[in-house]
Amino acid sequence: MRIRPYNFYAGPAALPIEVLEQAQAEMIDYKGIGMSIMEISHRSKEYEEIHNEAQQLFKELLKLPAGYKVLFLQGGASTQFSMIPMNFLSPGKTGNYVMTGAWADKAIQEARKFGETVIAASGEVNNYMEIPSISDIQVNPQKAAYLHITSNETINGSQFHSFPHMDHVPLIADMSSDILSRPIDASQFALIYAGAQKNLGPSGVTVVILQEEIIRNIPAHLPAMLNYETYTQHNSLFNTPPVYSIYMVNLVLKWIKQHGGLAGLEKRNTEKAKLIYDAIDQSGGFYTGMVKPNSRSLMNITFKVHNEQLEKLLLQKANAEHFIGLEGHRSVGHLRASTYNAVPYEACQALADLMIDFQKRNG
Known part of the structure; x- marks a missing residue:
């Protein structure tokens, strides 16, 4: 399959x-x-x-x-x-x-x-x-x-x-x-x-x-x-x-x-985004969020790795492990995870785990 x-x-x-x-x-x-x-x-x-x-x-x-x-x-x-x-x-x-x-x-x-x-x-x-x-x-x-x-x-x-x-x-x-x-x-x-x-x-x-x-x-x-x-x-x-x-x-x-209407989705979307934002914020500068915290989106999470070569390596690893769509828009670059309503919690958990593991191996 x-x-x-x-x-x-x-x-x-x-x-x-x-x-x-x-x-x-x-x-x-x-x-x-x-x-x-x-x-x-x-x-x-x-x-x-x-x-x-x-x-x-x-x-x-x-x-x-x-x-x-x-x-x-x-x-x-x-x-x-x-x-x-x-x-x-x-x-x-x-x-x-x-x-x-x-x-x-x-x-x-x-x-x-x-x-x-x-x-x-x-x-x-x-x-x-x-x-x-x-x-x-x-x-x-x-x-x-x-x-x-x-x-x-x-x-x-x-x-x-x-x-x-x-x-x-x-x-x-x-x-x-x-x-x-x-x-x-x-x-x-x-x-x-x-x-x-x-x-x-x-x-x-x-x-x-x-x-x-x-x-x-x-x-x-x-x-x-x-x-x-x-x-x-x-x-x-x-x-x-x-x-x-x-x-x-x-x-x-x-x-x-x-799935609980808009209140249910807001709860789910907040929990999903938090997984990834926590991986960024708790990385000690290995990852940096590109938007100020008071304006962060629950739908499109933009971030970068402190080293350009490591950023490319992370994308390669993500692609090899069946993560798609993480490249940032060409006008901004870096990384973007779009966590729309239909993106499962499990996908966001998997991305956060990947980011944390990658930092441990390359930090």
């Missing part, structure tokens, strides 16, 4: 084995219909049940109040970088962004193509290894169309542990890499978006959770596929949605519910 690797890829990322097994069992014949879910119409009752159930599971897990819609789009979070200013950044208003790293920067660069943008706070002074303090975020509420944050920077490994609140300024968040990893007060947000391929399922679908009030004044001239109203009015069925990706998201949401 082929060994299943310890998967620490940053995305596409690990999926729960139970979900993969169910998808495998239903691949050719979905619930006795004699066909795969990929082969049937998105207007069929079988698919619409999956679609609507997934939306309802999001509402349940996030405890969404009335007045929110769950949408399924395509194009990844990168398309949302453009859609947000296209839909909400009107003349005379400003798009306000907290600059926390590479993904926040991509959102800012797209917004500048459509209107005036303001950096409301920046972590540049700390090389983006610390999230700006909430108290440092400066927004002019008279001019602000919205305030945008990236809740978790996948590349740097930094994460917001609390969220800003500005009276009368809609809060928008890219939660691609930490959505549904912990309980949040979703009512703080006017819009949340996330590519699925880290915590929700495979790539191909982007989830957008929005407050209906925010779409009141969307410009009428926008292309249909780049207008949020198109998706709210047609229940994300204006065109053929990414059927199989949404089916997989549905299975993952059920898995989350079965």
Whole structure:
């Protein structure tokens, strides 16, 4: 039997084995219909049940109040970088962004193509290894169309542990890499978006959770596929949605519910991350975490070895022992362990053990 690797890829990322097994069992014949879910119409009752159930599971897990819609789009979070200013950044208003790293920067660069943008706070002074303090975020509420944050920077490994609140300024968040990893007060947000391929399922679908009030004044001239109203009015069925990706998201949401919901996952994710952070912090400088402790991510743990040659040797040893995805992003280098919801506790324990053993042998 082929060994299943310890998967620490940053995305596409690990999926729960139970979900993969169910998808495998239903691949050719979905619930006795004699066909795969990929082969049937998105207007069929079988698919619409999956679609609507997934939306309802999001509402349940996030405890969404009335007045929110769950949408399924395509194009990844990168398309949302453009859609947000296209839909909400009107003349005379400003798009306000907290600059926390590479993904926040991509959102800012797209917004500048459509209107005036303001950096409301920046972590540049700390090389983006610390999230700006909430108290440092400066927004002019008279001019602000919205305030945008990236809740978790996948590349740097930094994460917001609390969220800003500005009276009368809609809060928008890219939660691609930490959505549904912990309980949040979703009512703080006017819009949340996330590519699925880290915590929700495979790539191909982007989830957008929005407050209906925010779409009141969307410009009428926008292309249909780049207008949020198109998706709210047609229940994300204006065109053929990414059927199989949404089916997989549905299975993952059920898995989350079965594992204690967001509170259960937060406990599990905290315990997983602690194993690796403890191996770093208790190493006496052999390993160094790259993010300041007050901004550390539970999803993406970035660190380095004190010696470059030893770092390469550790990666070689890890690869030989079936650990994959531990190379840091090319723009940052060093090491990164992505410990998303579906990464098992055992994988994190194995990585921590590997790190401790490697230090003993090479310290």
